Amino acid sequence: MATDGLRDQQYAKILQRLIRMETVSVEGDSNTEKFVRFHSLLQELFPNLFSKLDVENFSGSLLMRWTGERSEKPILLMSHHDVVEAVGNWSHEPFSGDIEDGKLWGRGSLDTKCSLWAMLQAAEELSAEGFRPKQDVWFVSTCTEETDGSGADTISQELQKRGVEFSMVLDEGGFILHDPIGGADHDFAMVGVGEKGCADLKFVARSKGGHAAMPGKNTPLVRLGKFMAETERSALFSVRMNAVTEEMLRRCGRYMTGVTGVLLRNVRFFKPLLTRIMPRVSNTAGAMLKTTIAFTMAGGSQGRNVLPQEAWVIGNMRFSIHQGQQSSFEAIRKMAAKYDIEMEILDPGFESSVSDFRSPEFRKIEQAVSAIFGDVVTVPYIMTGASDCRYF
Numbered sequence: 584m585a586t587d588g589l590r591d592q593q594y595a596k597i598l599q600r601l602i603r604m605e606t607v608s609v610e611g612d613s614n615t616e617k618f619v620r621f622h623s624l625l626q627e628l629f630p631n632l633f634s635k636l637d638v639e640n641f642s643g644s645l646l647m648r649w650t651g652e653r654s655e656k657p658i659l660l661m662s663h664h665d666v667v668e669a670v671g672n673w674s675h676e677p678f679s680g681d682i683e684d685g686k687l688w689g690r691g692s693l694d695t696k697c698s699l700w701a702m703l704q705a706a707e708e709l710s711a712e713g714f715r716p717k718q719d720v721w722f723v724s725t726c727t728e729e730t731d732g733s734g735a736d737t738i739s740q741e742l743q744k745r746g747v748e749f750s751m752v753l754d755e756g757g758f759i760l761h762d763p764i765g766g767a768d769h770d771f772a773m774v775g776v777g778e779k780g781c782a783d784l785k786f787v788a789r790s791k792g793g794h795a796a797m798p799g800k801n802t803p804l805v806r807l808g809k810f811m812a813e814t815e816r817s818a819l820f821s822v823r824m825n826a827v828t829e830e831m832l833r834r835c836g837r838y839m840t841g842v843t844g845v846l847l848r849n850v851r852f853f854k855p856l857l858t859r860i861m862p863r864v865s866n867t868a869g870a871m872l873k874t875t876i877a878f879t880m881a882g883g884s885q886g887r888n889v890l891p892q893e894a895w896v897i898g899n900m901r902f903s904i905h906q907g908q909q910s911s912f913e914a915i916r917k918m919a920a921k922y923d924i925e926m927e928i929l930d931p932g933f934e935s936s937v938s939d940f941r942s943p944e945f946r947k948i949e950q951a952v953s954a955i956f957g958d959v960v961t962v963p964y965i966m967t968g969a970s971d972c973r974y975f
């Protein structure tokens with residue numbers, strides 16, 4: 584890690600150039616020109632490394648192999664170089680890469696041109712020193728992470744065809760946070776080891792329509808309203824503390840005082856109690872224990888005095904790793920049926936596998952964190968967002 588200011592400045596200038604190249608991905612746009620331009624920039628910035636890499640372009644997403652001494656147990660370092668649209672007011676232009684008060688501003692500086700830069704910079708410096716990795720190191724950087732994930736999907740399928748099986752896959756997911764759960768006065772490196780799945784569901788209530796002057800009972804919007812209210816009120820999804828959340832609470836608990844500290848340090852013993860009180864503490868705590876659904880969009884008739892023949896709401900579901908996709912779908916489908924509402928699956932989402940936080944690979948991450956950041960405690964957790972590595 585850089586200790587002198589000069590090296591920091593050099594690094595910031597490189598990241599700045601990556602930020603300044605606009606790489607917004609747009610759903611359905613197949614033009615890859617800007618992404619290919621971005622590839623050329625990488626090649627220019629990391630010349631040593633690129634002279635040793637096998638580089639393949641999958642419609643703007645990159646697959647790169649740094650051949651090591653042997654090909655068994657290769658590792659994969661992932662990121663993405665597309666960014667989301669930059670709308671709204673920005674205190675610094677989104678693609679300026681402005682540096683002020685030691686901070687670099689711009690779309691992608693966190694998500695995830697920073698990690699792409701860090702991985703390639705480290706490899707660039709190592710390769711300039713003549714270093715050759717023990718096993719193959721693969722890099723993937725996609726241009727579709729913020730849209731449909733097709734880049735990671737295609738590359739993963741291609742690697743499976745070639746029989747490449749990774750011993751470790753490392754992608755975005757987590758931060759170094761001070762006090763991540765409230766009351767733990769310390770810095771923690773939160774490392775995502777699994778993801779809650781994310782699905783979009785549409786709920787449709789129908790009727791014969793009619794005039795608002797003679798509405799009758801249980802019109803479509805009323806049924807949807809009752810359905811949403813009961814879904815929120817009831818214990819529709821199963822509540823359980825998984826091993827990852829248990830470990831996260833235990834590790835954070837070591838830095839907590841008072842009753843909470845005692846409860847968390849002895850999480851196994853107090854699990855039934857914690858499972859009961861956590862949802863009351865905060866929404867975030869509750870979301871760790873069960874599938875959730877948020878109703879996000881709705882529609883009815885086109886006229887103020889017209890009853891809808893069809894009314895709908897969209898629910899964004901995050902299914903827990905213990906209940907999973909199908910069982911969560913069934914639970915909500917049953918509830919919808921009670922109000923004569925049909926459920927359509929717009930996007931079924933993914934069921935994520937969970938990596939073992941007791942594995943030697945996770946231990947390596949912990950070692951790297953303490954080597955670089957000192958007294959920072961590494962903590963495994965289940966992410967509520969989705970990343971490209973679910974395809975691997």
Ligand SMILES: [Zn+2]
Pocket residue numbers: 663694695728755
């Ligand atoms: Zn991202």
